[in-house]
Ligand SMILES: CC(C)(COP(=O)(O)OP(=O)(O)OC[C@H]1O[C@@H](n2cnc3c(N)ncnc32)[C@H](O)[C@@H]1OP(=O)(O)O)[C@@H](O)C(=O)NCCC(=O)NCCS
């Protein structure tokens with residue numbers, strides 16, 4: 528039985544889930560998250576608040592997605608993939624979870640993949656399981672990610688190779704790892720100060 532507040536929250540949430548979407552048992556979806564046409568979210572998947580789950584997206588069972596993520600149309604996120612906060616996964620990106628796939632019966636194990644906060648993955652890219660994409664890395668469209676990508680790296684190609692360091696905003700290329708452009712620095716500083724003041 529839901530409390531009135533829980534019921535209100537449920538109603539609020541329901542408005543954002545398109546009626547053609549399939550949301551299985553045990554799924555947790557944060558407030559403000561929108562789930563669009565024909566998306567399929569499998570059992571016990573967890574999606575944070577203020578995300579957009581695009582049309583035809585498939586989210587496998589037990590997948591965890593953080594807050595503020597955009598999972599664009601046609602993306603498949605398979606079990607074993609963890610996506611942290613504020614990640615953009617471009618249209619038709621595919622993740623994998625079986626490193627040595629076979630159709631016939633065999634014992635296979637899920638190979639985990641981690642996409643850290645703030646990462647952007649360009650349209651149509653393929654992420655081979657077992658990789659770790661560091662915070663605010665940017666992957667160019669149509670890439671095949673076969674190895675770990677460091678934080679703040681711009682990488683693209685098949686296989687995706689390091690091209691340069693890139694700022695958190697994704698606009699400015701940097702020559703030193705982790706440095707932000709002046710605009711972002713200012714914003715970061717303001718955010719930090721306002722967080723400190725709120726304690
Ligand atoms: C990677 C990216 C950010 C680079 O943008 P940029 O810094 O403006 O780079 P440029 O367009 O100036 O291209 C620089 C060079 O890299 C090449 N290049 C750019 N993107 C590439 C990619 N994804 N794969 C392979 N090569 C690429 C260009 O052909 C160019 O090559 P050249 O120097 O031989 O002429 C951009 O091309 C990209 O892929 N963005 C992702 C878009 C996307 O999928 N968004 C998803 C949401 S809609």
Ligand SMILES: [Zn+2]
Nearest residue numbers: 694696708711
């Ligand atoms: Zn910047």
